[in-house]
Amino acid sequence: MIWKNTVNFIGCDAQYEEARVVIFGAPFDSTTSFRPGTRFAGQAVRNDSYGLEIYSPYQDKELPENVVYDCGDLELAIGSSSKVLGQIEDCARDILKDGKLPFMIGGEHLVTLGSVRAAAEKYPDMHIIHFDAHTDLRRDYLGVELSHACVIRRCWEVLEQTGKNGTDAGDGSGTRNMADICCADGRIHQFGIRSGEKEEFDWARAGHTDFHPFTLDGLDEALEQIGDAPVYFTVDLDVMDSSVFPGTGTPEPGGIDFLTAMRGVTKVCERVNLIGCDVNELCPPCDPTGASTAAACKIIREMLIAIANRQD
Amino acid sequence: MIWKNTVNFIGCDAQYEEARVVIFGAPFDSTTSFRPGTRFAGQAVRNDSYGLEIYSPYQDKELPENVVYDCGDLELAIGSSSKVLGQIEDCARDILKDGKLPFMIGGEHLVTLGSVRAAAEKYPDMHIIHFDAHTDLRRDYLGVELSHACVIRRCWEVLEQTGKNGTDAGDGSGTRNMADICCADGRIHQFGIRSGEKEEFDWARAGHTDFHPFTLDGLDEALEQIGDAPVYFTVDLDVMDSSVFPGTGTPEPGGIDFLTAMRGVTKVCERVNLIGCDVNELCPPCDPTGASTAAACKIIREMLIAIANRQD
Amino acid sequence: MIWKNTVNFIGCDAQYEEARVVIFGAPFDSTTSFRPGTRFAGQAVRNDSYGLEIYSPYQDKELPENVVYDCGDLELAIGSSSKVLGQIEDCARDILKDGKLPFMIGGEHLVTLGSVRAAAEKYPDMHIIHFDAHTDLRRDYLGVELSHACVIRRCWEVLEQTGKNGTDAGDGSGTRNMADICCADGRIHQFGIRSGEKEEFDWARAGHTDFHPFTLDGLDEALEQIGDAPVYFTVDLDVMDSSVFPGTGTPEPGGIDFLTAMRGVTKVCERVNLIGCDVNELCPPCDPTGASTAAACKIIREMLIAIANRQD
Amino acid sequence: MIWKNTVNFIGCDAQYEEARVVIFGAPFDSTTSFRPGTRFAGQAVRNDSYGLEIYSPYQDKELPENVVYDCGDLELAIGSSSKVLGQIEDCARDILKDGKLPFMIGGEHLVTLGSVRAAAEKYPDMHIIHFDAHTDLRRDYLGVELSHACVIRRCWEVLEQTGKNGTDAGDGSGTRNMADICCADGRIHQFGIRSGEKEEFDWARAGHTDFHPFTLDGLDEALEQIGDAPVYFTVDLDVMDSSVFPGTGTPEPGGIDFLTAMRGVTKVCERVNLIGCDVNELCPPCDPTGASTAAACKIIREMLIAIANRQD
Amino acid sequence: MIWKNTVNFIGCDAQYEEARVVIFGAPFDSTTSFRPGTRFAGQAVRNDSYGLEIYSPYQDKELPENVVYDCGDLELAIGSSSKVLGQIEDCARDILKDGKLPFMIGGEHLVTLGSVRAAAEKYPDMHIIHFDAHTDLRRDYLGVELSHACVIRRCWEVLEQTGKNGTDAGDGSGTRNMADICCADGRIHQFGIRSGEKEEFDWARAGHTDFHPFTLDGLDEALEQIGDAPVYFTVDLDVMDSSVFPGTGTPEPGGIDFLTAMRGVTKVCERVNLIGCDVNELCPPCDPTGASTAAACKIIREMLIAIANRQD
Amino acid sequence: MIWKNTVNFIGCDAQYEEARVVIFGAPFDSTTSFRPGTRFAGQAVRNDSYGLEIYSPYQDKELPENVVYDCGDLELAIGSSSKVLGQIEDCARDILKDGKLPFMIGGEHLVTLGSVRAAAEKYPDMHIIHFDAHTDLRRDYLGVELSHACVIRRCWEVLEQTGKNGTDAGDGSGTRNMADICCADGRIHQFGIRSGEKEEFDWARAGHTDFHPFTLDGLDEALEQIGDAPVYFTVDLDVMDSSVFPGTGTPEPGGIDFLTAMRGVTKVCERVNLIGCDVNELCPPCDPTGASTAAACKIIREMLIAIANRQD
Numbered sequence A, B, C, D, E, F: 001m002i003w004k005n006t007v008n009f010i011g012c013d014a015q016y017e018e019a020r021v022v023i024f025g026a027p028f029d030s031t032t033s034f035r036p037g038t039r040f041a042g043q044a045v046r047n048d049s050y051g052l053e054i055y056s057p058y059q060d061k062e063l064p065e066n067v068v069y070d071c072g073d074l075e076l077a078i079g080s081s082s083k084v085l086g087q088i089e090d091c092a093r094d095i096l097k098d099g100k101l102p103f104m105i106g107g108e109h110l111v112t113l114g115s116v117r118a119a120a121e122k123y124p125d126m127h128i129i130h131f132d133a134h135t136d137l138r139r140d141y142l143g144v145e146l147s148h149a150c151v152i153r154r155c156w157e158v159l160e161q162t163g164k165n166g167t168d169a170g171d172g173s174g175t176r177n178m179a180d181i182c183c184a185d186g187r188i189h190q191f192g193i194r195s196g197e198k199e200e201f202d203w204a205r206a207g208h209t210d211f212h213p214f215t216l217d218g219l220d221e222a223l224e225q226i227g228d229a230p231v232y233f234t235v236d237l238d239v240m241d242s243s244v245f246p247g248t249g250t251p252e253p254g255g256i257d258f259l260t261a262m263r264g265v266t267k268v269c270e271r272v273n274l275i276g277c278d279v280n281e282l283c284p285p286c287d288p289t290g291a292s293t294a295a296a297c298k299i300i301r302e303m304l305i306a307i308a309n310r311q312d
Helices: A038-051 A081-097 A111-122 A151-165 A198-208 A219-226 A258-271 A291-308 B038-051 B081-097 B111-122 B151-165 B198-208 B219-226 B258-271 B291-308 C038-051 C081-097 C111-122 C151-165 C198-208 C219-226 C258-271 C291-308 D038-051 D081-097 D111-122 D151-165 D198-208 D219-226 D258-271 D291-308 E038-051 E081-097 E111-122 E151-165 E198-208 E219-226 E258-271 E291-308 F038-051 F081-097 F111-122 F151-165 F198-208 F219-226 F258-271 F291-308
Strands: A021-026 A068-073 A101-106 A127-131 A188-193 A210-213 A230-236 A273-280 B021-026 B068-073 B101-106 B127-131 B188-193 B210-213 B230-236 B273-280 C021-026 C068-073 C101-106 C127-131 C188-193 C210-213 C230-236 C273-280 D021-026 D068-073 D101-106 D127-131 D188-193 D210-213 D230-236 D273-280 E021-026 E068-073 E101-106 E127-131 E188-193 E210-213 E230-236 E273-280 F021-026 F068-073 F101-106 F127-131 F188-193 F210-213 F230-236 F273-280
Touching: A021 A038, A021 A081, A021 A291, A038 A068, A038 A101, A038 A291, A038 C038, A081 A101, A081 A111, A081 A273, A101 A111, A101 A291, A111 A151, A111 A230, A111 A273, A127 A151, A127 A219, A127 A258, A151 A188, A188 A198, A188 A219, A198 A210, A210 A219, A219 A258, A230 A258, A258 A273, A258 A291, A273 A291, B021 B038, B021 B081, B021 B291, B038 B068, B038 B101, B038 B291, B038 D038, B081 B101, B081 B111, B081 B273, B101 B111, B101 B291, B111 B151, B111 B230, B111 B273, B127 B151, B127 B219, B127 B258, B151 B188, B188 B198, B188 B219, B198 B210, B210 B219, B219 B258, B230 B258, B258 B273, B258 B291, B273 B291, C021 C038, C021 C081, C021 C291, C038 C068, C038 C101, C038 C291, C081 C101, C081 C111, C081 C273, C101 C111, C101 C291, C111 C151, C111 C230, C111 C273, C127 C151, C127 C219, C127 C258, C151 C188, C188 C198, C188 C219, C198 C210, C210 C219, C219 C258, C230 C258, C258 C273, C258 C291, C273 C291, D021 D038, D021 D081, D021 D291, D038 D068, D038 D101, D038 D291, D081 D101, D081 D111, D081 D273, D101 D111, D101 D291, D111 D151, D111 D230, D111 D273, D127 D151, D127 D219, D127 D258, D151 D188, D188 D198, D188 D219, D198 D210, D210 D219, D219 D258, D230 D258, D258 D273, D258 D291, D273 D291, E021 E038, E021 E081, E021 E291, E038 E068, E038 E101, E038 E291, E038 F038, E081 E101, E081 E111, E081 E273, E101 E111, E101 E291, E111 E151, E111 E230, E111 E273, E127 E151, E127 E219, E127 E258, E151 E188, E188 E198, E188 E219, E198 E210, E210 E219, E219 E258, E230 E258, E258 E273, E258 E291, E273 E291, F021 F038, F021 F081, F021 F291, F038 F068, F038 F101, F038 F291, F081 F101, F081 F111, F081 F273, F101 F111, F101 F291, F111 F151, F111 F230, F111 F273, F127 F151, F127 F219, F127 F258, F151 F188, F188 F198, F188 F219, F198 F210, F210 F219, F219 F258, F230 F258, F258 F273, F258 F291, F273 F291
Parallel strands: A021 A068, A021 A101, A101 A273, A127 A188, A127 A230, A188 A210, A230 A273, B021 B068, B021 B101, B101 B273, B127 B188, B127 B230, B188 B210, B230 B273, C021 C068, C021 C101, C101 C273, C127 C188, C127 C230, C188 C210, C230 C273, D021 D068, D021 D101, D101 D273, D127 D188, D127 D230, D188 D210, D230 D273, E021 E068, E021 E101, E101 E273, E127 E188, E127 E230, E188 E210, E230 E273, F021 F068, F021 F101, F101 F273, F127 F188, F127 F230, F188 F210, F230 F273
Antiparallel strands: none
16 A cells, blocks of 8 residues: 655644644735735745754754644635635634634735634634734725735724624633723734835834834733733744845845744744734745745744643 | 936837827736736836847838837736726726727736727727637636636627627727627637636637637638727737746647747738737746747737738 | 645545556656756646646546546655665555556656566566657766666666566466567667767667657557557656756757657557556756746646546 | 836936936946846836835835936946946936936946046045945956956046046035045045955055945944045945845855945935945846845935935 | 866867867857856856767767867956957967867857957958857947947958958968958858848848848858858857747747757858857856756757868 | 866965865765755856955965865766765875865765765874754664765764774874774764754764854864864855855755854864865755855855965
8 A cells, every 4th residue: 555645844744633733825925016926835835844853952842743733725716815815714713613723824914814803703802913024004005905015904903893892702711801802902013024104104103003113122021911812923924134034025134033033933932822823925936045935944843843832 | 418218118119199009018917826927027028128129020120110109017906806907998998099009018818808898898899819828718717707717708708798789889980780799709719729628628619719729720711700800919928838938827838839929920910900909928037037028029029010010 | 624735736636546547756866967856846746737727638638537646755765776766666566566557756767767677577578668868778877877877778677687587477467478578679669869878879779779769750660569568658858858848957959849749658658558657857946937847747647648548 | 198107216206307316227237257237237126116115114214205316227338348437427427417416226336437437527525435345446357447346446546636636626615625635545435345355455454445344333433534525425235245135246245234234324325425326236137036136225215215305 | 196177068178289179268248238147158068068978869970089179268358348359369369370170169249259350360261150040230239349249240341351451371272362252242151040120131131141031041052152161150059949048148039949050050060161160149147947058068069079070 | 379277266276296285076965855956066166266366354364376276076976875985085085195185075965974084094083073054963864874964973983983993093193092082972073053853962962972053152162172183174054044055955044144154164274283174065056146155165265265374
């Protein structure tokens, strides 16, 4: 009999039933404003993850067996943002319903909106931690509201809406004080931002988000303030400097270096009550050296090891 | 005083008012099923056209001055196919209204639908000549109807609809016999097709289109049959073999060679009553050698020279 | 529950038990004399096969469901040719034992030797049809005998040896006349060869192989002569001209064009008693345009459709 | 009527008459000693500048409207350095004559000589601030004196000559004390230098230039010393480390990082009496990731914002 | 003791004294009108020639030992066309003086002028056979006369001048009838031309050259007419179609295929009284697949084998 | 007479007899676990070294003439690791026998084993200093012991074995106290390691190597401890961050920057009793920008200058 060699992200060979974390790819880039190609990220990180090991010398831990299931890439309705977001939302909802953590690999940043909708439905009081070079806070981009340049603004609206509808999280945790969550302001924590329009920076600084431009400074304080509230973590990899991460639609010099980014994502995954996450905006065809994909793989590995080794 | 050096397609420096042909770029690729990047085609052919001359030794003619105006690329609402098609339709309609010929440079093939809508509005009895590797006749692609894989099917529907609404062409040619044009069947002439689903080939072969797979064989007969009916000409450059045209989203081996393609487009532009055209699916980042862009430039130049030298 | 999206070659989603054809990848390139990288071919053709359809307009047939199983790439002992050949031989032997046809995707051409050993063990009277730009008939390459530059010479030796050992094929077909198969000479049919050392050409022309340089001319005669003897078919894709297939370790101008190649492989797969085959020497990193991978995908698809539609 | 979409550097849409700054491209690379291709920089930064915004979060300022005019690339006599330098000198002289600031985008570094000649003619007492990885102080390169490897030596000679000829600057500032400017020594301020021949380093260290190897250390002191003397600022982008700026003819590891470079150019543009500047040695085909072009775009944007927001 | 492994073109390991043919590289591309980079051709063909064998199955001959010496690339004064041409002329003159055949590898096509000057000095009655996509007959290119776009026009002037000066060839062949050679018209035989300005085509067709556009048709007649007159052969590799030869500054679709080109150059080298030749306009960085370099290598090999096997 | 222009590493034009240092290339990559291509490093650094000067501003020294001989690349038996290692060992032994220092340019890291065998034969008490991103301490890689992932483990075994056999070094230095060298533990000094399996890290930390993960911290102490014992220095260039060195089989973010690496290698070469060294794992086709090759060139130049200027 012949063995079937399926290409999962390295070490992510659990069965679905036993897994606590579920990886899925969201190969979508239809609203990318500059150079498209992030749709190829899921397969690229799977293929190239075999250049890695399952041991992190930084955390001195391995990725345990039987914890992560990789269900491959979704088959998305390329060309229709609203359909695609529905497909992503359905997938994330199913994973959450089964008590697992959805770990999405973009695609462009707009895919986050699908997962956030599903997560906010279950956790209306959740916070979002957002690493990015860009504010992503535009009202619209050339008249289009479902654009990767607007995704965090759309997420803020989701939080605002679900906060108002705010009911019990439905996870047996008892009644919550909805006063805490009736407003989205301050529940999105942005780090590393170094590009955007003046209106976006003004809107963020007006208190709509917990805004930390340029670096990850203030991350410890934010984590402390968040406490044990549920957190969705979205990592736009272009938060890293274009020297280490040129492989993205809009490469951005002036960003944080790899070790800072890696320590940042590890810290978030170790400390917060993480209920979902994504890593996005890797555009493999934009970097023929493969170094960007390698950096993405290591960021994902460190996140998985941190999540998988948590004792909840 | 300083001279402004604007990058137009070579030889296309006419003023709008005097021009008989108007080039515009449609930088859109949101529904591309495989590798996106055709949005960069307009600028690429303008830049690289300076590797050409305005003289064609094949036609032994030059591109005359004062005939072609190049208005650059449209600023399209990336991410929203319906908005984008509206923008293209508006642009083409304006050009047609001014009695000029719209010459669109895609972008992916879906952009053709915008121009065809505008053209069919003015010329409900028009034919479409279609060079392509793909049928583009799907009902939908993964549930999306506005997809580059469906564009000729959508065009057929436009012809069907406008045919039924069929009124005088509004060009002073007098009353027409609407019986001739009440049906789209047979008014789309497809050449070079070598890929598609079985259903698409069956649908075409059932008589919905005038179907010529693999080569340009039958072009002379089709031109004769079309006579002086108005013709919209859409050239998907992947009709050419992938050896000479690898720079496209889905490269297709087994196609026609460059000289055959060039002679084919020249023949169409010389003979028919051309009322609009486009050249699409060049994806510059897919071919770092630039040879695909060079081939596209030459195809466009030959078309322009043939059109511009016609005495109508 | 979450659906697992596994990347098989398009249309090759059968279960192992029901399949008649089994695809496996052999990601090995350690002996490549010039530019390595063929190890990435298996994943590349799987990923890019989604740019194809399962319908061939050339054969006017679809790839039927439930016929082809794709077991992914083997995990080979990179760096040790002898171990790797053993792994491949074991895999091919298992498939043959189960009465299925092994369809290997290289890797460099040396991988053929593993499959040929397994096939010749079962079919000592088998012939080999060989499409290639290179003779691959060297005794050794810089002192190394297990080299892709020597693989057909090694295969000849296998035929010579198994011919001498020639026993009943073990498939219930009864006693054979070993006189027919006691010698390897003439049982390897080479087509398209256009490079090699003088000694190789001399050795081939001396009658050791059925030698057809430059083109596929003589294929019909060879097929007729082979009759219903078992045939292993090995396709080095560099038989195609470097214009359509630059993505290989040693690109070779002056080869056959894509349509000729495609018709040739189809003819072989339709007519002979095929018992195993491989397609090799695609080197995806050597062709960033992806056109070479596209050509490889189509060659594989046509072969699969021809094999799968045969009524044996 | 159809709108003409011209590709200017983002935000540089002023009319010539109202503009205070005039951008022009100098697409020349005939003397490049290693890898040519800088001729494509002008169009590349214009195209890719649309990945930027006109707002700088670093300066918390926008690029104001009506300040910068972009006249495109000059049409230069490729192959003749002396003709090309004449063309550049003429262009810069015209801009200076109109009381505007010439902002040239190279091209290789030799183009600076053309602008410096025009600037020194008007401002014989001017200083030059030079950011670069290389000294560019050779007497000749393989016998050629008009080489990008010699450009700062040639500029020194211009300063020496115009200093000796030194007359009133012709800008209404009255008579000057020519003693201050009769010698070029010390009027060229070099920063970031990390490559060159021993003779070049010795010549610089002998006091001919104000020499600051490796970093921007000493920039504040130099700016203070320069005071309000007119300054021409030439930025060879390879002053940046090859990690963030590989896209240049001779990539140089060991350089300053992007933020240091960006702060340095901003400081110069904010503080000195800038009368002309250029940014050169971006070679777009050398970096297919586009990250080098992105870095160049941001350096240019920050310079423009700093210049445009100055109240003179 | 350690062996020195020098990278010569494959099989070109003769000592200078014994050699009949001398290869030298002319790494110059300063006047290239579109994409520079041909300076890297010499090293590229040497490195990649090891993907070839010294046996040609087309000619059924090997490259004999002790016939060809490869002296590497000249160190040229990049940036100064006149100096560079002088260096090339000196090198070719020395080789000719020693009774050997200079075989130059460009570089851009302008380098031919240096060799032609040296050759015409010795052979004032020589003919030039010219394979190219471009006429190269401009008077000047943007005001520059020493440009690769003008090189054949310059060569014609050399023939015209040396013809008028026409003296005995100095090779002991006795007195010649200068009437035959007093005019350059008709002594340049152009094949494969498919691009140029109308003026160039008109000038050629007026009889100044023996003009054969598009193909090699007429080559046999030309060879017959030339008889045993001395011939300089210049091969601009872009005479080949851009599908097989995209790696050049200005790729040109619509050209001859590889086999036609190879047979053409072989025929010339076998039949005429060849006194010098060059192969130019390979631009390795323009074709990352290496297929263009492979095609160039094979063209050069076939020429060398044909020359080396001639019994003069 | 014609000058032969041989491409040596810049400044390495000594005759063999006079040279103190001998460069040789080892173009081998057959066991590379991820992306092969390091075989092209030797020619790449030779070609691109001409972008450098022979003067180091960091050391304020030039590379002296007559010190370094470059014998080119070995012709290795690609495909057979054991043969290749034998060829390398022979070459290094010959150089050592002649009292010169072998300076090998890989190729993948496995090539180090050949040189180390030769060096340890002469210097059984030698230490190894190892800069790398990876431990390279596996027992085997997928069953293969001669793999670049195992090379330092193999080197440790060589030290262990030669230590036990420990005899007089054969260089006239008289009898040694074998007690000092009977064990390999602690004689390999590893720096910069940031990837590997847990077992490798555990084995290193158990004292088998002097282990310094992540950075070069502890280098001074190690050099002091080593004293004047003979040292073989092996530099896997991927010790550098993937931002400055993406051009390697497995790019590794999180490494040391260029200046740190350059100062580290300089310090080792200045201080220790160096008896052999290598620089490996540059994979030129993995980085089309050339920046990785540029970084490798500068590392090699600084090492050569430091070695050549030592007064031993």
